[in-house]
Amino acid sequence: MNPAVDLVVVGSVALDTIETPVARRERILGGSASYACAAASFFARAGMVGVVGTDFTAEHRVLFEGLGVDLEGLQVEDGKTFHWSGVYEENMNNRRTVSTDLNVFADFSPELPPGYRSAPYLLLGNIQPELQLHVLDQVETPRFVMADTMNLWIDTAKDALDQVIRRVHLITVNDSEAREYTGEDSLARAARVMLDMGPRHVLVKKGEHGSMLFSKDGVFVLPAFLLDDVADPTGAGDSFAGAFLGVLAASGGTDEAVMRRALVYANVVAAFGVEAFSLERLSTLTRDDIEARVRQFREMTAVAWDD
Amino acid sequence: MNPAVDLVVVGSVALDTIETPVARRERILGGSASYACAAASFFARAGMVGVVGTDFTAEHRVLFEGLGVDLEGLQVEDGKTFHWSGVYEENMNNRRTVSTDLNVFADFSPELPPGYRSAPYLLLGNIQPELQLHVLDQVETPRFVMADTMNLWIDTAKDALDQVIRRVHLITVNDSEAREYTGEDSLARAARVMLDMGPRHVLVKKGEHGSMLFSKDGVFVLPAFLLDDVADPTGAGDSFAGAFLGVLAASGGTDEAVMRRALVYANVVAAFGVEAFSLERLSTLTRDDIEARVRQFREMTAVAWDD
Numbered sequence: 001m002n003p004a005v006d007l008v009v010v011g012s013v014a015l016d017t018i019e020t021p022v023a024r025r026e027r028i029l030g031g032s033a034s035y036a037c038a039a040a041s042f043f044a045r046a047g048m049v050g051v052v053g054t055d056f057t058a059e060h061r062v063l064f065e066g067l068g069v070d071l072e073g074l075q076v077e078d079g080k081t082f083h084w085s086g087v088y089e090e091n092m093n094n095r096r097t098v099s100t101d102l103n104v105f106a107d108f109s110p111e112l113p114p115g116y117r118s119a120p121y122l123l124l125g126n127i128q129p130e131l132q133l134h135v136l137d138q139v140e141t142p143r144f145v146m147a148d149t150m151n152l153w154i155d156t157a158k159d160a161l162d163q164v165i166r167r168v169h170l171i172t173v174n175d176s177e178a179r180e181y182t183g184e185d186s187l188a189r190a191a192r193v194m195l196d197m198g199p200r201h202v203l204v205k206k207g208e209h210g211s212m213l214f215s216k217d218g219v220f221v222l223p224a225f226l227l228d229d230v231a232d233p234t235g236a237g238d239s240f241a242g243a244f245l246g247v248l249a250a251s252g253g254t255d256e257a258v259m260r261r262a263l264v265y266a267n268v269v270a271a272f273g274v275e276a277f278s279l280e281r282l283s284t285l286t287r288d289d290i291e292a293r294v295r296q297f298r299e300m301t302a303v304a305w306d307d
Numbered sequence: 308m309n310p311a312v313d314l315v316v317v318g319s320v321a322l323d324t325i326e327t328p329v330a331r332r333e334r335i336l337g338g339s340a341s342y343a344c345a346a347a348s349f350f351a352r353a354g355m356v357g358v359v360g361t362d363f364t365a366e367h368r369v370l371f372e373g374l375g376v377d378l379e380g381l382q383v384e385d386g387k388t389f390h391w392s393g394v395y396e397e398n399m400n401n402r403r404t405v406s407t408d409l410n411v412f413a414d415f416s417p418e419l420p421p422g423y424r425s426a427p428y429l430l431l432g433n434i435q436p437e438l439q440l441h442v443l444d445q446v447e448t449p450r451f452v453m454a455d456t457m458n459l460w461i462d463t464a465k466d467a468l469d470q471v472i473r474r475v476h477l478i479t480v481n482d483s484e485a486r487e488y489t490g491e492d493s494l495a496r497a498a499r500v501m502l503d504m505g506p507r508h509v510l511v512k513k514g515e516h517g518s519m520l521f522s523k524d525g526v527f528v529l530p531a532f533l534l535d536d537v538a539d540p541t542g543a544g545d546s547f548a549g550a551f552l553g554v555l556a557a558s559g560g561t562d563e564a565v566m567r568r569a570l571v572y573a574n575v576v577a578a579f580g581v582e583a584f585s586l587e588r589l590s591t592l593t594r595d596d597i598e599a600r601v602r603q604f605r606e607m608t609a610v611a612w613d614d
Contacts, residue, residue: 091492185398188535209516210530221530221607223517228495260610298612300528303567305605 004115005047005070006249009036009242010135011125011148012105013050013074017085018277020092020232028278029060031082032125032148035235036242038282039269040123041067042290043246047116049073049135051108053081063283072113077104092233093207112138121249123241124168126150129160136167144254146170146203148241154181165197169254172203172241187212188219201259203244205237213263220260225271225297232277236270239282243269268293311422312354312377313556316343316549317442318432318455319412320357320381324392325584327399327539335585336367338389339432339455342542343549345589346576347430348374349597350553354423356380356442358415360388370590379420384411399540400514419445428556430548431475433457436467443474451561453477453510455548461488472504476561479510479548494519495526508566510551512544520570527567532578532604539584543577546589550576575600 011033017026033050040046047070052060056076064071082105085098110131118140124132124147132147139145147168153161154177161181165171171194175187184190191202191214202214208230210223247262248254268290275281318340324333340357347353354377359367363383371378389412392405417438425447431439431454439454446452454475460468461484468488472478478501482494491497498509498521509521515537517530554569555561575597582588 091486179398186535188533206516209513212533219533219607221533223528223530226495226519226526226528228493257611261612264610298610300526301608303571303605304564305568 003117003119004072004113005119006044007040007121007123007245008047008049008073008112008116008119008139009033009040009123009125010049010110010132011036011123011127011238012082013048013052013056014082014084015055016234016278017083017098018232018234019087021088021090022231023277025277027083029063030084030234030278032127032235032238034064034279035238035273035282036123036125036245037064037069038067038279039239039242039266039273040246040249041069042269042285042287043243043265044121044249045070046242046246047073047113047119049110049112049116051075051077051082051104053077053079053104056081063279067283073111073116075108075111077107079104081105086234088233092230095233110135120144121245122146123245124148124164125238125241129153129157129164132164133160133167136164144169144245144248146172146241146245148172148237149177151177151180162197165194165199168199170201170203171199172205172237174205174207174237178202178204188214191219205240207233207236211240211263211267213259215256217256220256220263222263222267223301225267225293226300227271227275230274233274234277236274239273240266240270264294264297265290268297310424310426311379311420312426313351314347314428314430314552315354315356315380315419315423315426315446316340316347316430316432317356317417317439318343318430318434318545319389320355320359320363321389321391322362323541323585324390324405325539325541326394328395328397329538330584332539332584334390336370337391337541337585339434339542339545341371341586342545342580342589343430343432343552344371344376345374345586346546346549346573346580347553347556348376349576349592349594350550350572351428351556352377353549353553354380354420354426356417356419356423358382358384358389358411360384360386360411363388370586374590380418380423382415382418384414386411388412393541395540399537402540417442427451428552429453430552431455431471432545432548436460436464436471439471440467440474443471451476451552451555453479453548453552455479455544456484458484458487469504472501472506475506477508477510478506479512479544481512481514481544485509485511495521498526512547514540514543518547518570518574520566522563524563527563527570529570529574530608532574532600533607534578534582537581540581541584543581546580547573547577571601571604572597575604
């Protein structure tokens with residue numbers, strides 16, 4: 001059976017309450033699957049696997065459908081949608097969780113619709129590693145599986161996370177998570193520890209400082225797109241991952257050259273995402289906007305050599 | 308009169324006592340002028356303007372002369388050389404000063420030898436802004452003047468620093484200094500505040516996270532060369548500045564394309580410098596080593612586009 005979508009994203013769908021130094025917004029659409037699907041949608045047909053409550057409105061659904069995101073894998077359960085509340089301090093570098101209400105997410109058991117099981121690209125967004133493993137058990141030999149995680153799972157579910165890392169093509173972490181997971185201060189050493197576990201690639205995100213893609217053959221380092229201001233950094237890593245996998249899915253390849261170009265696109269889409277709260281910027285973005293900013297990024301980083 | 312050197316560096320020459328998580332070294336050669344001159348020497352004839360005491364040995368002199376650094380501008384005074392003692396903690400990101408003994412540096416008044424006054428390139432290394440202004444008063448219409456500074460002078464000598472910034476072509480600061488000096492959290496905004504004061508370029512250093520060159524026309528962003536380990540980060544910014552200006556001096560130009568290439572070289576030379584204490588690595592480095600690492604850096608950052 002032909003897959004119904006090019007890539008599947010499993011993750012959280014949330015209604016977030018977020019306070020930054022300049023604004024506070026209540027119960028706005030968020031979650032790792034939301035950001036990743038929206039970002040991927042500019043490049044490929046993304047299918048979302050997640051769970052929401054009855055407070056997930058028709059408006060939310062229309063937003064995703066407008067982007068071309070397939071919601072067949074989105075379960076609706078009696079109860080409230082996962083709610084996260086957090087505060088960003090000063091220069092957005094410190095984030096403090098005020099409350100986490102799991103709600104319907106507490107009993108989430110991701111089930112892939114039949115049309116999703118043969119999708120060639122899979123993003124295991126940041127959720128419990130046990131659920132990521134449960135999804136891995138449902139897919140048929142995908143071409144490329146990418147997993148994201150967070151410090152919480154390093155602290156509380158390391159064994160399951162180890163198994164996830166052994167079974168994926170690419171694991172993505174931020175710099176502090178890479179250090180915490182491996183106990184190595186040097187990111188180059190930390191990445192090698194993770195590569196030795198099995199994945200072909202380790203993608204280390206450094207927020208405003210860019211990212212690094214480690215492979216057995218070498219490393220690709222990329223600065224971030226420079227923005228004047230950030231409105232809300234929530235979901236930046238998820239948009240980054242979603243756009244990256246979307247470009248891979250659109251190209252049909254997974255070679256180094258495609259991955260490097262995909263990271264530039266990921267960079268640019270993530271930069272758009274943080275210019276506004278929630279999916280506000282991503283939901284009005286066009287492919288032309290993205291291409292224009294990719295050109296800007298290339299100018300921002302180009303060095304002319306004689307040879 | 309033809310200048311005796313291609314570029315002049317004014318700054319500190321020090322004997323540092325440095326402790327890192329892995330080693331402690333006493334009274335090793337350091338200082339902003341030392342690192343900058345050593346780094347510049349691979350590309351151009353650098354002349355050092357500084358002061359040392361009678362504990363500055365023939366061995367130190369031989370090291371600089373072996374690199375081709377001109378020491379005519381190095382004053383020797385009765386007393387001890389400037390001594391800085393510091394400790395780097397954990398992942399080298401926190402540096403704590405244990406003691407600062409100015410010694411002969413307390414009465415330093417930089418005087419340029421006649422053969423230095425017409426040098427086309429000038430680096431005002433990190434010293435009191437008043438001394439930087441005193442040097443500026445001695446030079447004859449240099450083609451390009453670059454100034455470095457630090458948080459101490461922002462706190463204690465802001466007026467003089469303002470004057471320095473108004474009179475140079477390029478001011479370089481690290482990210483926290485850019486924020487502190489301008490009161491702007493956004494580095495893009497901070498750079499514009501400084502550009503509005505007069506310099507054509509603002510170079511913001513972010514250590515292991517790379518650097519950004521702001522000009523009125525745009526910005527160039529560059530990741531750092533990725534190292535497995537850092538032995539001693541002391542002097543990295545000075546080596547960076549020295550190599551950058553050395554490449555400019557060698558090219559004879561100051562256009563954007565030359566500056567971008569110069570920053571890649573600066574990146575690479577600074578990365579060599581931090582692989583060992585003091586000038587140990589820089590003093591054994593060859594131009595071939597540098598070119599090989601420039602090629603590595605280009606591979607590390609290259610993206611293949613169809614157009």
